[in-house]
Amino acid sequence: MxxxxxxxxxxxxxxxxxxxxxxxxxxxxxxxxxxxxxxCGMAICGCCIVHLEGDAIRSCVTPVARAEGKRITTxxxxxxxxxHPVQRAWMELQVPQCGYCQSxxxxxxxxxxxxxxxxxxxxxxxxxxxxxxxxGTYKRVRQAIHRAAEIAHEKGARR
Amino acid sequence: MKLPLPMIAGCLLSIATLFALxxxxxxxxxxxxxLTASAAFAKAYQVFMHPRCLNCHPAGDSPLRGxxxxxxxxxxxxxxxxxxxxxxxxxxxxxxxxxxxxxxMPPGAPNIxxxxxxxxxxxxxxxxxARTPMVFQGRSAAQLCRQLQDPKQNGGLTTEQLxxxxxxxxxxxxxxxxxxxxxxxxxxxxxxxxxxxxWLEKGGECPQ
Numbered sequence: 001m002x003x004x005x006x007x008x009x010x011x012x013x014x015x016x017x018x019x020x021x022x023x024x025x026x027x028x029x030x031x032x033x034x035x036x037x038x039x040c041g042m043a044i045c046g047c048c049i050v051h052l053e054g055d056a057i058r059s060c061v062t063p064v065a066r067a068e069g070k071r072i073t074t075x076x077x078x079x080x081x082x083x084h085p086v087q088r089a090w091m092e093l094q095v096p097q098c099g100y101c102q103s104x105x106x107x108x109x110x111x112x113x114x115x116x117x118x119x120x121x122x123x124x125x126x127x128x129x130x131x132x133x134x135x136g137t138y139k140r141v142r143q144a145i146h147r148a149a150e151i152a153h154e155k156g157a158r159r
Numbered sequence: 160m161k162l163p164l165p166m167i168a169g170c171l172l173s174i175a176t177l178f179a180l181x182x183x184x185x186x187x188x189x190x191x192x193x194l195t196a197s198a199a200f201a202k203a204y205q206v207f208m209h210p211r212c213l214n215c216h217p218a219g220d221s222p223l224r225g226x227x228x229x230x231x232x233x234x235x236x237x238x239x240x241x242x243x244x245x246x247x248x249x250x251x252x253x254x255x256x257x258x259x260x261x262x263x264m265p266p267g268a269p270n271i272x273x274x275x276x277x278x279x280x281x282x283x284x285x286x287x288x289a290r291t292p293m294v295f296q297g298r299s300a301a302q303l304c305r306q307l308q309d310p311k312q313n314g315g316l317t318t319e320q321l322x323x324x325x326x327x328x329x330x331x332x333x334x335x336x337x338x339x340x341x342x343x344x345x346x347x348x349x350x351x352x353x354x355x356x357x358w359l360e361k362g363g364e365c366p367q
Binding site: 042043049055056057058061062063065066068108111112115116123125126127128129130132 | 233234235237245246247248249251252253255256259261263264265280281282
């Protein structure tokens with residue numbers, strides 16, 4: 001067991017865990033943040049995506065040791081008042097069906113928009129190709145990313 | 160003290176085996192150093208064209224995977240200018256500083272710190288950058304031989320730097336520690352480095 005310290009959703013956080021334990025399970029089991037989901041466990045489906053220093057990493061295969069001293073953002077940390085453009089667009093367009101993959105979808109979308117404020121359909125298809133949805137919400141995900149880009153451009157919108 | 164006959168015979172057999180092994184190693188080493196530059200390159204070429212090397216030196220803009228060098232199914236991966244992927248699909252979003260346990264799990268290799276030590280927490284997985292993509296896939300031995308020695312195509316590496324790269328880069332070394340279900344190149348890393356060194360030290364002549 002090691003002490004690992006990182007900045008989780010803006011707050012300094014220390015856990016005492018096996019450094020090889022996947023970040024996903026530290027978030028869910030040790031820190032109670034269950035918004036991030038377990039899907040395939042092998043970096044294929046994208047359900048477990050969180051941001052590590054802004055990158056959309058797959059927490060199911062990421063040893064928590066890699067987070068030491070770094071910024072981690074989970075779906076709970078996008079905003080504390082549902083004001084993030086991705087959250088607003090997701091609610092406005094009622095994107096989820098069963099919802100299981102949606103935290104990963106939202107984290108990928110937020111990562112994409114932080115690097116490309118007005119992505120094309122093709123850029124969205126590329127960037128979201130690592131997020132699988134068994135309900136087939138892909139079309140609404142794409143529409144919501146375009147809508148989130150508009151919201152982010154509106155005055156006063158948070159990025 | 161009297162030693163039993165089987166023990167004496169066993170000792171003699173071990174000594175003879177050791178002698179034969181050392182003889183065979185020195186013969187192998189002499190055979191290696193007798194190779195011409197182009198023959199040494201031909202030996203190393205087997206490694207360059209092996210999926211463990213070639214998959215990250217593709218002809219296109221996306222990394223390959225598996226023994227049959229196929230695309231990452233479903234993922235629309237792109238090299239990006241620095242070779243580390245783009246937007247939500249950076250190589251190190253999935254690939255860690257070590258192989259993941261189990262079949263079909265993402266392989267990984269550690270990064271290098273500024274002082275040259277291995278960074279066992281952070282991964283190094285990437286393709287060559289867009290400016291010098293160092294394509295191996297589809298290159299003949301003669302083409303690859305010339306390309307590797309061309310500073311405009313090899314990222315400006317000198318002969319020494321090229322030897323250093325194949326000797327120590329964690330991504331090269333990973334080829335011989337590829338994780339479950341992945342084949343290793345057909346010769347050892349030592350033999351590979353010796354072949355590259357011999358090829359370059361004997362003038363870097365290329366196969367026809």
